[in-house]
Amino acid sequence: MANTIYVNSNxxxxxxxxxxxxxxxxxxxxxLQIHEWLSPLEPHKRHQDVRNRRVDGVGEWVxxxxxxxxxxxxQDGLANPTLLCCGAQGVGKTYIx
Amino acid sequence: MLTNNxxxxxxxxxxxxxxxxxxxxxxxxxxxxxxxxxxxAVNLIGALLRQVALQARRIPREIKSAFDExxxxxxxxxxxxxxxKLFAKTIDSMELVYLCVDxxxxxxxxxxxxxxRALRQIIRDTPNVRLFLTGRPYIRGELDNYLTxxxxxxxxxxxxxxxxxxxxxRMDDDRHxxxxxxxxxxxxxxxxxxxxxxxxx
Numbered sequence: 001m002a003n004t005i006y007v008n009s010n011x012x013x014x015x016x017x018x019x020x021x022x023x024x025x026x027x028x029x030x031x032l033q034i035h036e037w038l039s040p041l042e043p044h045k046r047h048q049d050v051r052n053r054r055v056d057g058v059g060e061w062v063x064x065x066x067x068x069x070x071x072x073x074x075q076d077g078l079a080n081p082t083l084l085c086c087g088a089q090g091v092g093k094t095y096i097x
Numbered sequence: 098m099l100t101n102n103x104x105x106x107x108x109x110x111x112x113x114x115x116x117x118x119x120x121x122x123x124x125x126x127x128x129x130x131x132x133x134x135x136x137x138a139v140n141l142i143g144a145l146l147r148q149v150a151l152q153a154r155r156i157p158r159e160i161k162s163a164f165d166e167x168x169x170x171x172x173x174x175x176x177x178x179x180x181x182k183l184f185a186k187t188i189d190s191m192e193l194v195y196l197c198v199d200x201x202x203x204x205x206x207x208x209x210x211x212x213x214r215a216l217r218q219i220i221r222d223t224p225n226v227r228l229f230l231t232g233r234p235y236i237r238g239e240l241d242n243y244l245t246x247x248x249x250x251x252x253x254x255x256x257x258x259x260x261x262x263x264x265x266x267r268m269d270d271d272r273h274x275x276x277x278x279x280x281x282x283x284x285x286x287x288x289x290x291x292x293x294x295x296x297x298x
Contacts, residue, residue, distance in 0.1 A: 031150075034150060037172075038143040038147040038150065039141075041135060042147070043125050043127045043144055043148070051106040051110060054106060055263050059107050060107070062104055062108070062251060063107065063111050071229070074227065076225055081224075081226060081227045084245045086232060086253065087231065
């Protein structure tokens with residue numbers, strides 16, 4: 001595999017969405033082909049967009065719930081390693097934007 | 098305000114922060130995003146693998162050899178069972194893998210059973226996976242059939258502290274735009290009304 005060259009890696013320090021683009025410029029053709037072959041979806045871009053719109057502190061209580069902590073630290077082989085967060089209708093979108 | 102996707106992004110950021118430096122992957126799927134028709138089960142599981150590939154310094158060898166094999170056979174994409182197997186194989190050596198799936202109710206009905214079955218297989222086959230889901234309440238019954246029976250559940254409600262923080266920030270923004278318009282009285286009035294409304298919900 002060709003060596004990875006990180007183009008322009010010193011510019012845009014602290015700007016994650018730009019650094020994604022820079023990494024893209026820097027990776028070789030085959031790596032890009034493999035990414036595309038795996039899936040056309042790029043949810044990491046959506047993540048960046050959503051986190052930029054978050055107000056600091058809002059929702060922190062979810063992280064402090066005991067259900068969250070015991071899920072996060074649960075041991076392998078648990079009967080059900082799943083945590084579901086269920087938003088009541090009206091929280092968020094349809095209530096306050 | 099506190100939409101499901103913001104909870105998901107908060108959870109993802111917090112898990113990444115807490116596991117930095119360890120052999121742990123935090124992978125996300127936002128199902129309210131992009132053309133829903135592209136969100137087939139195989140593309141969604143593939144998007145998890147794509148993130149593994151993106152986060153690694155170089156393409157993991159399991160993915161590389163599957164790609165080379167596919168190329169020799171005409172370059173077609175993987176079928177879902179093979180994608181699931183490849184995912185399980187690729188993450189096998191990791192200490193922990195957090196899968197965060199936002200808005201699972203927004204996956205099209207025609208793709209959902211297949212996607213939920215794939216997730217079920219992943220959590221059964223790979224003990225190092227922890228699955229985090231968000232969804233609107235109506236999807237609960239369907240999820241229980243596949244995945245969430247016996248799972249921990251957090252109900253997201255309108256939290257007074259959240260509302261206060263959110264409104265303060267928004268009203269500060271407004272005040273910068275028109276200091277004469279957003280008076281202290283108006284500010285208090287808005288805050289009181291919103292909190293009252295929220296508690297009636």
